Amino acid sequence: MNLKKILKEIKYELLKGNDDLEIREIQYDSRNVKSGDLFVCIEGYSTDGHKYVSSAVSNGAAAVICSKDIENLTECTVIKTEDTRKVLALASANYYDHPSDKLKVIGITGTNGKTTSTFMMKSILEAQGYKVGLLGTIANYVGDKKIPAHRTTPESLELQKLFAEMVEEGVNYCIMEVSSHSLYLDRVYGVKFCQAIFTNLTRDHLDFHKTFENYYNAKLILFKNTLSSVVNIDDEYGERVYEDSEGKKTSYAIDKVADVKGSNLHMHSRGVEFDITYKNETQHINLNIPGKYNVMNALGSAAACLGEGMSLATVKEGLEAMLCVPGRCEIVTKNYDLGYEVIVDYAHTPDGLENILKTAREFTKGKLISVFGCGGDRDNTKRPIMGKIGTELSDKAVITSDNPRTEDPMSIIKEVVAGVEKDNYIVVENRREAIKKAMEMAKKDDVIVVAGKGHEDYQILKDKTIHFDEREVIAEIIKELNK
Structure with missing residues (x-):
């Protein structure tokens, strides 16, 4: 594609060379550059693309877009702009012929509930007969095609490429998790959302955002770029988002009066039943995932779909058709007669841990045993909070390692233990052994x-990444214990 076409409606200064040339592909990672490519220097969390211009040129870059002065660059076209992240987003949209304009894009943001909500919404939309794409933490889906996901929200270049694949495959709706990082770093810049859902806001990612106010403001960006805001007003920050957002607004809640209201909750070990009311119509829902917070996820998903013109009957059909979400309150012992249950959950924030433990408590007839830790190279202020919550809400707790990355696992565990006020815990650093210890402790119910x-x-780990699937680990331990 011609460089001028790629840069259409983008303000730039041509420092050197010719902007009327053909470009093979756009790249922001110098290692991927080939002859004839356009290299965009973007600043990341830990590095800066401007440092790798010479590498990109050596690999054959025909043009470079920068926001800083670059010396001794004589081999290619050089273009300067104020904000290369926004330029990458806009140039990528131009390159792929603005695919998101040919889709209905629904974005979901919040600390917890994004992944589950995307799967719920996918099920509702499919019940209506739509072909659906999904972008999120677990994987990306183009219709039924599953593509590995490397981050919650892809970089703008990959995002536009995925949008283009969806258009080619006849996808009607794209549902995507929109992380605070992606909003702050302009990965979704220029994308117009038909619906934006706010789930909740609790402590997370302060290693990146530094303050809770920055975290909130990053989330709010989504609600400045949507036709319709769908907001959980049971959440205190949701009330604020509702006030701060623009355009059409739809509220959802269990405890407060809202446009989409959940009521009459009945919890059981394999799910939850509840009523959903919208515009004086009520449907009874039998959801196959337990927990009040999953009712909240269902209400938000329902509200967005109702806003797209779907009926409450279709919402019921879609929600009840969804059996589970991988790693979200997933009971992994359904096919075993152990006398006790093992649940795997992604909870890695204080609020997430509190939610899953309170949910499990509602259907635990015997003792509630937790296995948890905290990740390394992430916000360490939440560690003692997690320690307190995990032990307060469990009868027994096994504190262990969880993606320690470059940190010493025992140092992380000590910070978790610093918040503990009860003596109902043990420390087992090795995560597999910690899970096995918990299963050895477990009794009937x-x-x-x-x-x-x-x-x-x-x-x-510090020096490598190893395969570790907790479903497989638990299945292996069951075999070991039943020998």
Whole structure:
């Protein structure tokens, strides 16, 4: 594609060379550059693309877009702009012929509930007969095609490419998790959302955002770029989002008066039943995932679909058709007669851990046993809070390692233990051994919650990443214990 066409409606200064040339592909990683490519220098969380211009040029870059001065660059066209992240987003949209304009895009943001909500909404939309794409933490889906996901929200270049694949495959709706990082770093810049859902806001990612106010403001960006805002007003920050958002607004809640209202909740070990009311019509829902917070996820998903013109009957059909979400309150012992249950959940924040433990408590007839830890190289202020919550809400707790990354696992565990006020815990650093210890403790009617990793099938250690799928680990331990 011609460079001028790629840069259409983008303000730039041509410092050197010719902007009337053909470009093969756009790249922001110098290692991927080939002859004839356009290299866009973007600043990341830990590095800066401007440092790798010479590498990109050596690999054959025909043009470079920068926001900083670059010396001794004589081999290619050089273009300067104020904000290369926004330029990458706009140039990528131009390159792929603005695919998101040919889709209905629904974005979901919040600390917890994004992944489950995307799967719920996908099920509702499919019940209506639509072909659906999904972008999120577990994987990306183009219709039925599953593509590995490397981050919650892809970088703008990959995002536009995925949009283009969806258009080619005849997808009607794209539902996507929109992380605070992606909003702050302009990965979704220029994308117009037909619906934006706010789930909740609790402590997370302060290593990146530094303050809770920055975190809130990053989330709010989504609601400045949507036709319709769907907001959980049971959440205190949701009330604020509702006031701060623009355009059409739809509220949902259980405890407050709202446009979409959940009521008459009845919890059981394999799910939850509740009533949903919208415009004086009520449907009874039998959801196959337990927990009040999953009712909240269902209400938000329903509200967005209702806003797209679907009926409450279709919402019921779609929600009841969804059996589970990988790693989200997933009972992994359904096919075993152990006398106790083991639940795997992605909960890795104080609020997430509190939610899953309170949910499990509602259907635990015996003792509630938790296995949890905290990840390394992430916000360490939440560690003692997690320690307090995990032990307060469990009868027994096993504190262990969870993606320690470059940190010493025992140092992380000590910070978790610093918040503990009860003596109902043990420390087992090795995560597999910790899970096995919890299963050895379990008696009839007990429930074990293994929190933190959920759908992940790996452990990130200091010097390597190893395969670690907790469903497989638990199945192996069951065999070992039944020998």
